[in-house]
Amino acid sequence: MRPTVPVIPGNTAIEKVHPLHVIDELATTKRFHLGEDICSGGYVGPSWFRIISGVAKRCVTLSSGRQQIVDLVLPGDIFAHPANERGALGVEAATDVTSVAIYPCSRLRRVGDVLAASLSAEVACASARRYQAHIHILGRATALGKTGAFISALAERSARESGQPAVQVTLPVSRYDMADYLSLSVETVSRTLTELKQRRLIAFLTPRTINIVDNEALATCGDAQFGPSEWQGHHSSLSPVGASPAKTARRMASASL
Amino acid sequence: MRPTVPVIPGNTAIEKVHPLHVIDELATTKRFHLGEDICSGGYVGPSWFRIISGVAKRCVTLSSGRQQIVDLVLPGDIFAHPANERGALGVEAATDVTSVAIYPCSRLRRVGDVLAASLSAEVACASARRYQAHIHILGRATALGKTGAFISALAERSARESGQPAVQVTLPVSRYDMADYLSLSVETVSRTLTELKQRRLIAFLTPRTINIVDNEALATCGDAQFGPSEWQGHHSSLSPVGASPAKTARRMASASL
């Protein structure tokens, strides 16, 4: 069992303490290659997983054969997975080297009920936050909106980790996986990215590395930004007459579930 | 403060014990009308909410003015909401009489740390399950698929509550709200429902009440169900040659986060 990576000040990223650091002694670390199944190692009970490096995708395969990515798990993210439960999501590595810390829940009793329960809440809460962000992205009407919101969310995440506004962002997965995450076709993803480039909202350094040029526009593009001259809410618009048309209505919820 | 509704055997629905029943003494009950804001009563701290009857929608308003429903909260469902936090979702009643049990988190200390923590986990977990189901629906490619999956999820929920397969299902919200939940236009929702009717997957009793005719087809329609004669996974298809094309790949994950 490998000792935990110590927190080295000035270390590049992700080495802030994660929510599970108090039970790191219970964890084992494993490395996976692209496409490998992460959760099918013969674990006896449910476990928690934390991505150390690389990316994991949690997906279902529809009857059409199309893969739908329900959850994209980036370094620092944690998720829970049952052992052999029917209907569980498939989890596989989306990058060639994906290393994962595995916390078997069976060992969890050792740390006491209070800690175990609050860690459970922590894990569930983190998943809920990711899901909510995903819904926010999937709910956008246009491909431009989805892609822009996706990149903007990546930038926001990066900013939250580093503590300063992110300009350079690395797209963590291939266009194919972006398509499966955004529920678009690969071609549309590619076209939309070049469209965003031509609109000067982003700039490409490499196909996987971009600079955020206009984050504000990125988060709201593709949603008919002009001319809400007088839009009629059907009902339930108990807006006190002069309510501003929600100019600052973006930014996703964080602590509510 | 109204005493909790006792569990009457044979009562129509929703009266199975809910996860928060152990702290029902801490709760107060409120009633709301269609369009009313549920979470803006001057609560001092964060609270948990449980829908007793009616429907609540938790939404953001995009810059276009379009409302996006992030979470649809049905009777028995619980969710957490911060008091005055920036970026929290708006929560409003989607039916004319929506009664809600409100559990202020400030009173939560009384019941002990262990219980408080495990209830937190419970609340977060319930939210995560709803979100995951929503992503599963939003991720479908076509309007038919989204709508079918939505109705199928309603039926599955109803079946889980009553313990027997559901045939009659009540659409809990208007077409407008369905549209905002599914990220479609109202017209498309309406057209898609009549399409499902003509395909004999559902039958209408009233515009809001339907019979499920073919639940199997309902859950998978709109996803190019035929002719996956030989679909090429781009990579990461380390499928052991004869892997079946996921004929039984639907049904959503339950206990994993």
Add this chain to the structure above:
DNA sequence: CGCACTGTTGATCAACGTCAAAACATGTGG
């Protein structure tokens, strides 16, 4: 009755999926 809201249907057009092909990168073996 008019009025407001819900639900449906039709016509039109843009957006996106599909099919196809090509450019680019990378690795392998001769």
Add this chain to the structure above:
DNA sequence: CCACATGTTTTGACGTTGATCAACAGTGCG
């Protein structure tokens, strides 16, 4: 070095889906 294979990303042409604009039917209410 080239030839070849594989995978990623991009671009083009075309057909379908769904959003938009518009109109209308049904319902409940003052």
